Amino acid sequence: MFLIIVVLIGFVIFAYVVTDKGSGRPVPNRAYLDYYLPDYSGWLKDRVASDEYWRKISSCIRDSDVCRKSGRVVGGFPESVDEYYRRRLSPIESGCCKPPTECGFTYVNETTWNPIDSAFVVNNRDCIRWGNDQEQLCYNCNSCKAGVLAGLRKSWRKVSVINIVVLIILVIAYVVACAAFRNNRRMDNDEPYEQTRMEKARPSWIRLKRGI
Numbered sequence: 353m354f355l356i357i358v359v360l361i362g363f364v365i366f367a368y369v370v371t372d373k374g375s376g377r378p379v380p381n382r383a384y385l386d387y388y389l390p391d392y393s394g395w396l397k398d399r400v401a402s403d404e405y406w407r408k409i410s411s412c413i414r415d416s417d418v419c420r421k422s423g424r425v426v427g428g429f430p431e432s433v434d435e436y437y438r439r440r441l442s443p444i445e446s447g448c449c450k451p452p453t454e455c456g457f458t459y460v461n462e463t464t465w466n467p468i469d470s471a472f473v474v475n476n477r478d479c480i481r482w483g484n485d486q487e488q489l490c491y492n493c494n495s496c497k498a499g500v501l502a503g504l505r506k507s508w509r510k511v512s513v514i515n516i517v518v519l520i521i522l523v524i525a526y527v528v529a530c531a532a533f534r535n536n537r538r539m540d541n542d543e544p545y546e547q548t549r550m551e552k553a554r555p556s557w558i559r560l561k562r563g564i
């Protein structure tokens with residue numbers, strides 16, 4: 353039990369340390385956030401951003417179809433640009449399925465954006481990494497890596513909350529069990545056997561009976 357508590361505390365600390373920094377940036381006139389890799393740091397970022405891991409993660413996102421599923425049809429047509437801007441996209445939808453807002457691309461549908469020349473003025477290489485090819489999109493963008501990190505952070509925090517609740521219950525159970533154990537031992541030291549107590553009690557009872 354003590355070991356479980358230590359392991360849980362270890363995990364909660366690890367989860368907070370590893371995901372301590374970073375969140376999405378608000379964008380003017382958009383309900384969703386944009387995600388930037390430099391906002392993140394630490395062990396988890398290095399893992400996610402490394403080429404070796406990123407190849408696996410990005411192919412996993414591609415296969416999950418999250419971008420195709422982010423498409424919405426309103427009255428037989430893709431949703432309008434205004435509707436899209438009012439959506440709250442998940443970190444992965446925002447980071448991987450659309451180009452960063454600062455590229456200034458024009459919306460066609462959720463996963464098709466037409467580049468404009470001013471993209472080369474903006475100092476963000478993700479604008480060049482974007483492709484309307486549905487197999488490319490922004491899967492190689494830094495914004496996609498940041499989106500994955502933001503998603504991980506969210507889910508790790510959720511797991512941590514559950515962990516903390518379990519921890520509190522375990523600690524209470526542990527303290528109660530400890531107190532009961534100590535109490536028991538104290539009783540055992542005073543009166544080694546339950547039997548002795550009964551024997552001690554008996555004489556007075558016998559005396560009482562004899563007295564009648």
Ligand SMILES: *[C@@H]1O[C@H](CO)[C@@H](O)[C@H](O)[C@H]1NC(C)=O
Nearest residue numbers: 419420422423461462463464
């Ligand atoms: C957007 O349009 C492209 C090209 O017409 C199409 O291939 C793609 O499936 C559409 N995306 C969504 C999410 O509807």
